[in-house]
Amino acid sequence: MGSDGYYYPFDYKVSKNPKDSMLAKTEPREGTNVVAFLDNGAPTTIVIGAHFDHLGLGHDHNSLDANPEGKIHNGADDNASGVAGVLELARYFSENDFIEKNNFLFMNFSGEELGLLGSKKWCENPTLPLEKINYMINMDMIGRLNDSSKKLLVFGIGTSSAWKEVLEKTNQYFSIKEDSAGIGPSDQTSFYLKNIPVLHFFTGQHSDYHKPSDDIEKINIEGEVKVLELIIDVVEALDSKPKLSFFKTQNAETPRMSFKVTMGVMPDYTYEEKGMRLDGVTDNKPAAKGGLLGGDIIIQIGNAKIESVKDYMKVLATLKKETR
Numbered sequence: 539m540g541s542d543g544y545y546y547p548f549d550y551k552v553s554k555n556p557k558d559s560m561l562a563k564t565e566p567r568e569g570t571n572v573v574a575f576l577d578n579g580a581p582t583t584i585v586i587g588a589h590f591d592h593l594g595l596g597h598d599h600n601s602l603d604a605n606p607e608g609k610i611h612n613g614a615d616d617n618a619s620g621v622a623g624v625l626e627l628a629r630y631f632s633e634n635d636f637i638e639k640n641n642f643l644f645m646n647f648s649g650e651e652l653g654l655l656g657s658k659k660w661c662e663n664p665t666l667p668l669e670k671i672n673y674m675i676n677m678d679m680i681g682r683l684n685d686s687s688k689k690l691l692v693f694g695i696g697t698s699s700a701w702k703e704v705l706e707k708t709n710q711y712f713s714i715k716e717d718s719a720g721i722g723p724s725d726q727t728s729f730y731l732k733n734i735p736v737l738h739f740f741t742g743q744h745s746d747y748h749k750p751s752d753d754i755e756k757i758n759i760e761g762e763v764k765v766l767e768l769i770i771d772v773v774e775a776l777d778s779k780p781k782l783s784f785f786k787t788q789n790a791e792t793p794r795m796s797f798k799v800t801m802g803v804m805p806d807y808t809y810e811e812k813g814m815r816l817d818g819v820t821d822n823k824p825a826a827k828g829g830l831l832g833g834d835i836i837i838q839i840g841n842a843k844i845e846s847v848k849d850y851m852k853v854l855a856t857l858k859k860e861t862r
């Protein structure tokens with residue numbers, strides 16, 4: 539999942555100066571999308587995708603490790619979990635022929651962490667007509683299901699009238715947290731911007747996000763299987779229905795903001811009580827230096843009450859560095 543695409547999961551500063559940008563400092567690099575088509579001879583096609591790039595050796599200024607350079611960022615959750623999902627669903631749908639009215643395009647995208655580069659590139663140069671795509675399902679970070687809360691975040695519910703109903707019909711296991719917006723921090727955004735209904739499945743933030751510690755030992759494999767079973771049920775339930783209608787969604791929920799200051803905290807996006815609970819803090823940043831810990835809840839900054847992550851972002855955007 540990208541951290542500085544269309545909204546900011548983190549409050550770290552993103553420079554507006556192109557000379558400071560992540561790409562300007564490096565030599566040109568080449569990324570490759572890996573795409574497979576399962577032809578059922580059907581008029582419409584379902585895209586099932588996940589990004590397979592991550593942060594490499596931490597040279598691109600998108601790691602949250604205090605000293606990331608040279609450390610291997612495996613990205614077991616972000617996004618080997620999604621890639622495993624694409625491979626497993628490709629295996630499942632190629633071995634089971636319940637799906638008759640749709641073909642499948644299984645896609646692994648490159649360059650997501652640097653700004654959805656692979657999915658944007660494909661959407662600008664599609665290998666089949668975009669109007670033949672029924673809908674797109676994105677899996678980005680589906681490997682960390684919490685077994686007690688069973689919380690599953692699903693973004694893009696508002697992009698078609700069919701989503702809410704089909705999820706209600708098929709989901710028996712998860713506590714689903716719905717987000718209507720088609721624009722989000724991952725590759726479904728590229729497809730939404732081409733007027734294609736999208737869903738993004740996400741098991742939630744954690745303190746290993748964008749750190750070398752995002753490793754396989756922490757993956758909830760049984761939890762991921764449950765997510766894939768839900769996606770299979772959704773796809774099967776929709777196969778008898780006509781091509782989904784597309785709806786534009788309100789994106790005001792996640793305005794693009796710029797920050798002049800940073801606290802170095804990782805919000806818990808699954809927290810629904812008042813305040814902003816922290817999943818973790820970044821070493822050597824102000825929050826860590828001030829003694830904040832994962833699990834703490836921020837309820838006020840200065841005179842401003844903080845009731846949600848959104849409130850926190852709004853307040854943070856108004857703050858400047860103090861010069862002494």
Ligand SMILES: [Zn+2]
Pocket residue numbers: 539540541616651748
């Ligand atoms: Zn990411």
